[in-house]
Amino acid sequence: MIHKKMTVSFLLILTSIFFLTSCASSINNSASYYLYFSDSMEKFKTTGSVVSVGDKIEVIRKTGGLELGRIIISNKNIMFNDVNNFYSFDSKKGETVVKKRKFNEFTGQYFSILNEQPIQVFNSGYNNQGQYVTRFYFNNSTLEINEFMKSMGENADSLFSIGEEDNSDYYIISQYKFLDDEISRVKLGTIPINEDEYIIGDIIYFNNLLYTLYEKDNKIQLLEYNINSSKSTIIDMDIDMSIEDIPFSNSNFTYIRENIFTFISSIGNLYQYDLTNKELLDIHHLDLDFSSNFIIDWGLENTPIIATYNDNQDILLSSFDFNNFKIKTLKEINVHSLTTSGHLYDFKVAR
Amino acid sequence: MKKIIFTSTLILLALGGATVNASEKGNREIEKLLELQPGVTQVELQESITAVSLQTGLPEDEIIATSIKELEEQHTLDLKEKTQTRGASSGNFTLSKSTNKGDIFYTPSSTLGIQHGHSGIYFTKDSIIESIPSSGVRKIAYNSRNVEKNAVMQTVNTTQTKRNAAADWAKGRVGDKYSYNFATNRSTSHTGDKNCSKLLWSAYTLKASIDIDSNGGLGVYPKDIKDSSYVKTYKTIK
Numbered sequence: 001m002i003h004k005k006m007t008v009s010f011l012l013i014l015t016s017i018f019f020l021t022s023c024a025s026s027i028n029n030s031a032s033y034y035l036y037f038s039d040s041m042e043k044f045k046t047t048g049s050v051v052s053v054g055d056k057i058e059v060i061r062k063t064g065g066l067e068l069g070r071i072i073i074s075n076k077n078i079m080f081n082d083v084n085n086f087y088s089f090d091s092k093k094g095e096t097v098v099k100k101r102k103f104n105e106f107t108g109q110y111f112s113i114l115n116e117q118p119i120q121v122f123n124s125g126y127n128n129q130g131q132y133v134t135r136f137y138f139n140n141s142t143l144e145i146n147e148f149m150k151s152m153g154e155n156a157d158s159l160f161s162i163g164e165e166d167n168s169d170y171y172i173i174s175q176y177k178f179l180d181d182e183i184s185r186v187k188l189g190t191i192p193i194n195e196d197e198y199i200i201g202d203i204i205y206f207n208n209l210l211y212t213l214y215e216k217d218n219k220i221q222l223l224e225y226n227i228n229s230s231k232s233t234i235i236d237m238d239i240d241m242s243i244e245d246i247p248f249s250n251s252n253f254t255y256i257r258e259n260i261f262t263f264i265s266s267i268g269n270l271y272q273y274d275l276t277n278k279e280l281l282d283i284h285h286l287d288l289d290f291s292s293n294f295i296i297d298w299g300l301e302n303t304p305i306i307a308t309y310n311d312n313q314d315i316l317l318s319s320f321d322f323n324n325f326k327i328k329t330l331k332e333i334n335v336h337s338l339t340t341s342g343h344l345y346d347f348k349v350a351r
Numbered sequence: 352m353k354k355i356i357f358t359s360t361l362i363l364l365a366l367g368g369a370t371v372n373a374s375e376k377g378n379r380e381i382e383k384l385l386e387l388q389p390g391v392t393q394v395e396l397q398e399s400i401t402a403v404s405l406q407t408g409l410p411e412d413e414i415i416a417t418s419i420k421e422l423e424e425q426h427t428l429d430l431k432e433k434t435q436t437r438g439a440s441s442g443n444f445t446l447s448k449s450t451n452k453g454d455i456f457y458t459p460s461s462t463l464g465i466q467h468g469h470s471g472i473y474f475t476k477d478s479i480i481e482s483i484p485s486s487g488v489r490k491i492a493y494n495s496r497n498v499e500k501n502a503v504m505q506t507v508n509t510t511q512t513k514r515n516a517a518a519d520w521a522k523g524r525v526g527d528k529y530s531y532n533f534a535t536n537r538s539t540s541h542t543g544d545k546n547c548s549k550l551l552w553s554a555y556t557l558k559a560s561i562d563i564d565s566n567g568g569l570g571v572y573p574k575d576i577k578d579s580s581y582v583k584t585y586k587t588i589k
Contacts, residue, residue: 042469104485125526248445
C-alpha cells in the first residue's frame with residue numbers, strides 16, 4: 001500500500017515538477033529567425049506563439065502568452081516562457097521540453113543564461129505583505145528581490161539590475177552570479193532618485209562600467225556607474241532628441257560596439273557616442289518605417305537586424321550596415337497568414 | 352358553483368403561468384448578462400444585482416435590463432472603434448511619459464466583446480498602475496505598455512494634490528483581484544475586486560470627489576472615463 005502510494009506520489013511529482021517533453025514539431029532546420037508573439041495581459045484569455053522563419057514560416061509553439069516575454073538561443077535550443085511554463089525547443093530534433101514554474105507570472109522582465117543555466121526574471125507584483133517582488137527562476141529554485149526593476153543587463157558571467165524599493169529615495173545597483181546551483185546577489189551601491197530624472201532602457205556592461213540612458217533636465221543623457229569605485233556620473237552627450245522618442249522597452253535599442261555607445265530612437269535616428277573621446281558622432285537616420293514598435297538583434301555586430309511593422313502590420317526584417325548605414329530588406333512575414341495573434345515582444349537571429 | 356370553481360382554477364393557472372413566464376424571462380435576461388460578461392459567475396452577478404437593488408431601491412429586473420442596455424451600447428461603441436482602426440489589431444505602439452502624476456490613459460481593445468477598451472493611471476510620470484485580469488492591479492514602466500492605435504493620454508481636471516492622492520490610492524490597491532463585472536461596478540466596493548475602469552473611477556471619486564464617469568448609469572466602462580468632461584486628452588498615439 002505504502003509502495004503504491006509512493007509510486008503515485010512519484011508520478012505526480014514527475015508530472016508536476018520535472019520536465020515534460022511535448023510532441024515534436026516539424027523541424028525547420030533552415031530557420032534563421034525566431035519571433036515571440038503574445039497578447040498583452042488585459043485580455044480575458046491570453047495566447048502567444050513562437051514563430052520560426054526560414055525557408056518556411058511556421059508556429060513552433062503555441063503558448064499561454066506572456067507580456068514582455070523574450071527568447072534566448074543557446075546551442076540550437078530556443079528558450080522562452082509563458083504565464084505558466086518555461087520551454088526549450090530543440091531545433092535539431094524538433095522537440096520541446098516544458099517545465100512548469102512554481103508560480104504563474106504575467107509580466108516578463110529579463111531572460112538570460114549564466115553558466116549554461118537559464119535565468120528567468122519576472123515583474124511579479126506586490127506580495128501579501130505589500131512588498132514589491134521581482135522573482136528569479138533557476139534550476140527548480142526561485143529568488144525574490146523586493147524591488148521594482150527599472151533596468152537590467154548582463155556581461156558574460158553576471159546579471160546587473162537597477163532596482164527601486166517602495167518609498168525609497170535611491171536606486172539599488174546589484175550584481176547576480178550563478179554559482180553552485182544558487183544565485184548570489186551583491187549590492188554594488190546606490191544612486192539617488194531625483195525628481196524629474198528617469199532611467200531609460202537596459203543596462204549595458206562595458207569594461208567594469210554600467211551604462212544606461214538617463215533623462216535629466218528634459219534631455220537624454222548617459223548614466224555611467226563604475227563597479228570598482230561605486231561612483232555614478234551623468235554624462236551630457238549633447239544630444240538634441242525629444243523625450244517623446246524613447247522606444248518600447250523590449251526594443252533592445254541600446255548597444256556598445258567598439259567603445260561607442262549606440263542607440264536608436266523611436267523615429268529611426270541612430271545616435272553614437274564615443275565613450276573614449278567623450279564626443280557625439282554623426283547622427284544617421286535609418287530609412288525604415290518606425291511608426292510602430294520595433295525590436296533589434298545586435299548579434300551580428302556590423303549588420304544588426306531590425307524587426308519593424310509595415311502598413312499592414314506585418315513584420316519586416318531588415319539589416320543595416322555600419323559601414324554605410326544602408327538598409328537591406330531580408331524578409332517580410334505575413335503575420336495574418338499565421339494562426340498567431342498579439343504583439344511582437346522579442347526577435348532573435350538563429351546562431 | 353361548478354362555474355366558480357372552474358373560473359378560479361383558470362385564474363390560478365393563468366397567474367401561475369405568468370409567474371413561471373416572468374421567472375423564465377428573468378433567467379433568460381440573467382443568462383444574457385452573463386454571456387455579455389464572460390468571467391463573471393452567476394453567484395457574483397446575482398449578489399451584485401441584489402446589492403445595487405438595495406442601494407438604489409430599483410427592482411432587480413430593471414437593474415438587469417439597464418445593465419444589458421449599457422453593455423450593448425459599449426459593444427456598439429467597440430464595433431465603431433474597431434471599424435476606425437481598420438479591423439485588424441494595430442496595437443504595436445507605446446505610451447509616452449505623462450505630464451503629471453495621476454494622468455490616465457485609454458487604449459482601444461484589440462478584440463471585440465469583453466474588455467471594452469482598457470485604461471490605467473500613471474503612478475509616477477514613468478510608471479503605470481492598472482488592473483488586469485491575470486494578476487489584478489500591477490505596476491509597469493510606461494514604455495513597456497503596448498497600446499492600440501488611437502490610444503489617448505489624458506489629464507484629469509483637478510488639482511495636482513488630488514491627482515497625486517488618486518495615483519497613490521490606486522497604487523495602494525495593488526494586490527486586489529480583478530473583477531470581470533463591469534455591469535454594476537459603480538456600486539461594488541471600492542476596496543474589493545475591481546476592473547481597470549473601476550480602479551480609476553474609485554481613485555478619483557474617493558480622492559478628488561469627482562465622478563469621471565461620463566454617463567453615470569450602473570457601470571463605469573473605460574470609454575465612459577475617456578469621454579468624461581473632467582478629462583482632457585493631450586496626446587493621441589498614432
